[in-house]
Ligand SMILES: Cc1cc2nc3c(=O)[nH]c(=O)nc-3n(C[C@H](O)[C@H](O)[C@H](O)COP(=O)(O)OP(=O)(O)OC[C@H]3O[C@@H](n4cnc5c(N)ncnc54)[C@H](O)[C@@H]3O)c2cc1C
């Protein structure tokens with residue numbers, strides 16, 4: 060089985076986003092960038108499949124600026140076999156990303172594509188579903204665990220009420236949720252080895268994909284600030300405030 | 309413009325998220341229909357027909373729609389969309405699973421998790437865990453939109469829409485629903501409750517969540533948790549509040565033993581009033597709390613329950 064893992068380079072999850080004063084977006088100059096945390100989980104899953112002999116080949120794909128190569132290297136250092144970098148300086152929308160991934164899937168014919176359930180920067184949560192649609196493949200989103208037998212995947216998904224189990228025929232798309240696994244840290248020898256693994260370079264136009272945006276960002280603003288609160292002395296005062304000042308209990 | 313709203317339900321009951329999505333739809337245009345896709349969901353169809361402002365309810369009953377599998381939803385919705393300018397659904401896990409599929413089939417960029425409607429094509433949505441609010445305008449001819457329901461008031465139930473039946477899918481799909489394991493609770497649903505009390509890693513164990521239960525019982529509150537508490541196995545995954553869990557906006561949110569990470573705040577900072585109990589006076593949760601109590605929770609929770617007793621709860 061061949062597995063493709065698309066990963067996005069995003070603002071590190073520990074860094075609080077700052078809105079630019081001209082309201083054009085979020086300031087990404089000189090801030091720490093990392094692999095989208097859900098994508099680390101996808102990488103881990105693919106590497107596990109390789110280690111268990113289920114996957115024969117694993118490929119990491121990232122669409123983004125030159126620096127996205129670093130993110131691909133991280134995936135290679137975690138154990139992925141090779142990389143594909145589709146270079147663009149634009150922050151593409153999920154529909155464009157999905158079309159690029161569709162073109163790559165047609166080329167590579169994977170059995171499974173593992174994406175994150177959402178990228179923590181734009182919070183769209185759309186790319187996996189769109190890719191599945193374009194390929195006419197089934198999807199299970201927010202996977203909590205998965206098991207493969209032959210051309211069938213049984214996936215337990217996280218849903219609002221608890222857990223749900225679905226069965227998919229491969230080729231298929233799954234998106235990862237937080238509890239699917241714990242991503243490993245790349246060891247130093249593996250980081251060195253990753254430097255020699257191949258990364259194929261492409262552009263969206265090589266792939267013949269129209270990436271024109273469909274959404275126009277009119278402005279990006281700070282959320283409304285909460286007014287500052289107070290510290291209460293004890294639980295008696297807390298109950299009094301909630302009841303008599305806020306009137307919420 | 310004509311807008312299709314997809315109902316949120318479990319085949320037995322219509323969920324409030326539907327009424328809130330209808331409110332968002334009515335802010336975009338005045339012709340709103342509801343699709344109830346399910347299996348033997350007659351009761352849901354009847355309830356949906358009562359939502360104010362709805363023109364008609366389309367009812368589609370089929371085995372593959374029991375849990376609204378993505379392929380099956382695509383099969384019935386894409387042809388319907390020739391009659392509509394927009395499709396809206398709540399941003400619950402059910403709809404998040406297939407809405408991007410509809411969007412891609414229609415060659416449209418989905419607008420995810422909106423918290424405001426400016427006009428028929430312009431929306432507000434939180435990005436970066438709610439640390440920024442983007443106003444975006446869609447140039448697509450059809451709009452595919454998911455709705456953060458905590459941001460919209462529910463539409464009333466004073467309508468009497470007509471009901472129309474739609475045939476289910478004829479073909480076989482490459483995915484199949486096998487079963488589910490739902491957490492059972494007599495408490496109100498997390499996303500709909502007026503009061504939510506959540507515990508974090510500071511609770512120390514699942515057993516210790518009993519300390520929160522007594523208080524939840526008295527206040528009629530729903531119970532939630534941070535990711536750390538879920539990952540540690542204290543409570544089920546569906547209790548997680550945050551950027552990648554559930555968004556809640558109750559009248560009162562009580563955070564106990566939760567530090568207040570960006571990702572947790574993303575899911576609860578729109579609550580009307582926030583109270584926090586934490587033994588660390590510098591915990592970031594206090595920056596968003598209206599009322600902060602610096603205390604050891606193992607001492608504070610039994611006291612709080614006793615104070616509520618005294619106050620007649
Ligand atoms: C991709 C991604 C998505 C995420 N999504 C979410 C999400 O949706 N929701 C979410 O919650 N998190 C999410 N997180 C995790 C988040 O970053 C934090 O790790 C998490 O919220 C921390 O949970 P916590 O506050 O319970 O634990 P901690 O940060 O460990 O805080 C525990 C708190 O308890 C206090 N405490 C300890 N003992 C006591 C005591 N006896 N009495 C009183 N106070 C005590 C401590 O002072 C501390 O402040 C996500 C992370 C990533 C990377």
Ligand SMILES: Nc1ncnc2c1ncn2[C@@H]1O[C@H](COP(=O)(O)O)[C@@H](O)[C@H]1O
Nearest residue numbers: 065066122174175177178183184185186
């Ligand atoms: N630029 C990108 N390059 C590669 N994969 C991406 C990119 N953007 C999104 N993805 C994948 O799509 C998932 C969901 O992203 P989104 O739909 O933007 O929330 C991510 O977790 C990645 O797996």
